[in-house]
Amino acid sequence: MTDYDVVVIGAGIGGLYAIERLRGQGLSVLAVESGSGVGGVWHHNRYPGARVDIDSIDYCFHFSRELTRDWRWTERYASQDELLRYLNHVADRFDLRRHILFETTVTAAQWRPDEARYDVETGSGQRFTCRFLLLATGNLSAARKPDFPGLDDFKGDWVQTSHWPDRDVQIAGKRIAVIGTGSSGVQAATALAERAGHLFVFQRTANYSVPAGNVPLDAAVLDAVFAEPNRREALLNSRIGSRLELEGGVLNYADYSEAERLDRLERQWTKGGQGMNRVFADQGLDLAVNTVVADFVRAKIRQTVHDPATAERLCPYDYPIGSRRLIMDTGYYEIFNRPNVTLVDVAADPIERITESGIRLKSGAEHEVDLIVFALGFHAFRGAMERIDIRNEKGEHLTGGWSRGPRALLGLMTTGFPNLFFPTGPGGPSVLSNMVLMNEQQIDFVGELIAHMDARGMRTVQPDRDAQDAWMDEVAAAASKLIRLNVDNYMVHVNSDDGSRVFIPYVGGLDRFNRTCRAVAADGFRGFVFGQALEPTQPSASTEPA
Ligand code: N01
Secondary structure (H helix, E strand, C coil): CEEEEEEEECCCHHHHHHHHHHHCCCCCEEEECCCCCCCCHHHHCCCCCCECCCCCCCCCCCCCHHHHHHCCCCECCCEHHHHHHHHHHHHHHCCCHHHEECCCCEEEEEEECCCCEEEEEECCCCEEEEEEEEECCCCCCCECCCCCCCHHHCCCEEEEHHHCCCCCCCCCCCEEEEECCCHHHHHHHHHHHCCCCEEEEEECCCCCEEECCCCECCHHHHHHHHHCCCHHHHHHCCCCCCCCCCCCCCCCHHHCCHHHHHHHHHHHHHHCCHHHHHCCCCCCCCHHHHHHHHHHHHHHHHHHCCCHHHHHHHCCCCCCCCCCCCEEECCCHHHHHCCCEEEEECCCCCEEEECCCEEEECCCCEEECCEEEECCCECCCCHHHHCCEEECCCCCECCCCCCCCCCCECCCECCCCCCEECCCCCCCCHHHCCHHHHHHHHHHHHHHHHHHHHHHCEEEEEECHHHHHHHHHHHHHHHCCCHHHHCCCCCEEECCCCCCEEECCCCCCHHHHHHHHHHHHHCCCCCEEEEECCCCCCCCCCCCCC
């Protein structure tokens, strides 16, 4: 059994940065990664059309100025392929691979209070111990598996966008079904339409999708980014960690004239990107204002899609715009003008079963296909945590006390689980912000917290229950007036007994969150409870996988 200071689970964006940051302060770090390479979601989600939906110049590491200088993004929104090349470059450039154990899955971790360590076990029977366990497992990584009856009978091929296989998937000229029309399904369908013999898009809920506005990036933009001093600080002081998306002051709907309102909507549509969420400052709070934006998008769908019946089925009515994650597309609605694309409305006529040759609906209608692409979404936030049997000294599971929604302090730790960090977790800005910067911000906090402990000979840390409760109240208060709190989606936990709702991410903004974290750290990590060492902590000797 090898001892480490820190075991990191996952070698995606968070895992890579955790190795670099924590190793840099003299800690021995082992990262355990189930995949065959680095990259996390960008390693696994290699489906055609996969692309980030935040500007590449923001959605990247900011800890190294040399890295920012040398990596030249080619497009406003990097493709999965470019992002994966970038993350591999980071792994090589900072010599991170020697700390990573690939193709190894952590199955269990048990806290040993007498030693103030976790025992960590892998699927292949390896065992390690660590003073700190850091889950860099991602919020959107545990995919919903297809459980349609009859799938085993299907004679064709089937794949999941979230785990696109590393083999040749036959697409050209094939009859293809895409099931699911979230960000993944929309991106995949748009790309597949060009190559498929026929594409059937199975839609249960019509979602709002807006043009991404992807363009090649010219050198001047990249040079300006590099020339900007304190860019990292500036992004940390922005609401979502991406200034371009939401730049400029925004007023309430009532503060604009009718001509200005239309102009703002049209300009945002043309510019593309997440800014459609903030054409008017009050669109997430006032349903009447929200409806103006939603009507505008529905009108665009009708203008784009030639067949009126298809256009109407694509128009989202089930929820207000922006109350589920807005989808960024590159010509999604246009594919329905192609003769080889059919929209299948499975809200009206649900999928009954998969047959040997295709997909049968409740009405008896059957669509014969060669390939099924499932884009069914994820068990968000806690799904990846629940795949690992993580137990505290009482034998409780990490998420066992979360039956009424996740509980955490600053999106990072939960009471009862000492020395366990889950950066970008519930109760932090997480999926509502730039996740690369979010990881950096929280892992820096972890590094400072460990340094604080080591300097004082402290062995354990966990959130004080009152401080955690107070933070959860703040998270709830920030979301209390939002329309989206009352819309079912992966960011909302609904209690089955009384229907009460918990909005999982913190919506107060990355800027406010970061200021709170800074104040907490400056105040001796107020709200965290430390256990004193019986004897000075022995740093673990090993720095590379055994
Ligand atoms: O997952 P989703 P996703 N029968 O949950 C449908 C990030 N991301 O992977 O809405 C039929 O949004 C389900 O239908 P319904 C991003 O944060 C980012 O697409 O439940 N359909 C829905 O249409 C995003 O928000 C990018 O009625 C079924 C779809 O499956 C998050 O990941 C790219 C069904 C799931 O949509 C998740 O996106 C990709 C069934 N039985 C992902 N079960 C970028 O652009 C589920 N569905 C960076």
